[in-house]
Amino acid sequence: MIDIPGWLWAATIVFIVALFAFDLVVAVRRPHAVHLREATFWSVFYIAVAVGFGFVLWAVSGHEAGTEYFAGWVVEKSLSVDNLFVFVIIFARFSVPQEYQQKVLLFGIAGALILRTVLIAIGSAAVSAFSWTFLFFGLVLLWTAIQLIRHRNDEPDVDDNFLVRNARKVLPVTDDFHGGRLLTHENGRRVVTPLLLVFIAIGSTDVLFALDSIPAVFGVTSEPFIVFTANAFALLGLRALFFLVEGLLERLVYLSIGLSVILAFIAVKLLLHFAHEDVSTSVPEIPTPLSLSVILGILAVTAVASLLRVRAHPEEKARAHAVTIRSRTHETEQTETEAAK
Template identity: 75%
Template sequence: MIEIPLWAWGATIALIIGLFVFDLLVAVRRPHAVGLGEATFWSVFYIAAAVTFGLVLWWTAGSAAGTEYFAGWVVEKSLSVDNLFVFVIILARFQVPPEYQQKVLLFGIAAALAMRAVFIAAGAAAIHLFSFTFVLFGLALLWTAAQLVRHRNEEPDVRDNWLVRRSRSIMPVSDDFHGGRMLAREDGRRVVTPLLLVFVAIGSTDLLFALDSIPAVFGVTGEPFIVFAANAFALLGLRALFFLVEGLLERLVYLSVGLSVILAFIGVKLILLFVHEDVSESVPEIPTPLSLAVILGVLAVTAVASLLRVRAHPQERARAGTLRTRRREPERDEEPAASSR
């Protein structure tokens, strides 16, 4: 493990907060629908910031730390694309107007950063106290990979999860967004706007993704600083990336399969790491450079295979995938699934 001084932690956290606040100011100073040019510019900007941070880390902390960061960043970035799938579904199901979509996405990013910071701290403490945590993380990733393949053609029920139902039961829900507010008054009574329900749905989704992503990134590095930085830089820029790839997402028909392969690979890597360190050193461990090569290779094959499949079968559309079967029938006032995927 590399030694990260406190000033480096402080500087990195300050940089991430600064970038997020900057992104927030760009988005909320003038609510508007984001065009392709604007989305491309900011996507390139945040990818460049992530790569620059990795190069600085490589130069100051060594090639091993740099390789671990880039491997973790690629894993988290690929998982964040799957997260964008669900964001698209939520925005479509709740019919969020384009001018409010940036606010929703920024809330999702802020909630994801907060939740993952908590899970990173808990995961690092668990690994430090119990090396068997590697096995638990590995088994969790193998289970997630199997469920993701099994339910790859389904979509999560974002309008009827427990938190959304509870929110609906506390106060009456308006049909109007009331200028982007979360609470408003109608006929003299306090009501909840659909935007609050969207925030609840986004937050609960972020929680589920954090439970998957943190064990995955711990599979490529055990250094909490690198885990945190990789997660943060993967999440920054999701707002712009959403508008850039929104149309492309439905073409990635094999994304769930590709992600399941990556999660299964990292799960096996974690279990082998435990066996190598605590049972027998004769059992090989998978080096980080090989992990990075496998992850990039799987993503490349997934993207190419998806585009070839859609070209041969234009009617096919990708779905987000879910970890459990959707049991509820769509509500009558919902738009058909084809409208969001």
């Protein structure tokens, strides 16, 4: 049993809010394009903070809590890399100037953290109340892993998803960014800038990503504090990581395959845990240290294999997965079919 003292909850929440406020000041006080040196510094800083927190948790609550945190953080960090692909696509489709990108990322991350906190609370309540929750999470992750493989070469249509499309219909949208504002006046009327649509696109796609990541981290630990902190510290460094690896993302051609293997492995871990608890104690479980080793091994093999593949075939580029994002092609075909009738 992992013991998380109340003071650690309070201190951690204050620390995370302070980090976000600090990040907000750094990112918003002076809009600018983020270069490699700055991105590297902040990426190393947030990784060091996340790792340091893991050791503090290890010292306060024991090796089991520390191991589960590191496993959960690695899972969330690896899944968040896929978010970066979508961010690249969104910024390109909306032609977001570089000086406004980190502002968008920061507020998008804040929204993601609030959303995931709600989902974590719901997931924790479900895990406590219903023993079959682990079975459900396991099946969801297996389905996601299969879909991720099937659609690994698809590119999501993020700029025309349901919310963005309807926002265009309802709201008066200008083509100018107006200094990074969300709302402005143009020709005597109040209008929204493309930056608001970017926020909507990032927020709506993160809802879908959360449906993968929350069950995945519950496959590593059922402790709400560890689930929350693994998500929080993985998300906090995402802004800097985006600018650091933006040019390298397209080289990770096997990322979708690697992530699908990780999700499938965690799904098996969840299903074995369910069987051990509800069917027979003779069913073996996968220990967390082994899970951490397997996940790190998959990520290492994925990165090395991707770089070797790109070196041999430089024309190949990685794509963001489109597992849960609406396919515009399907809707187009459906419209054409109805028109033909």
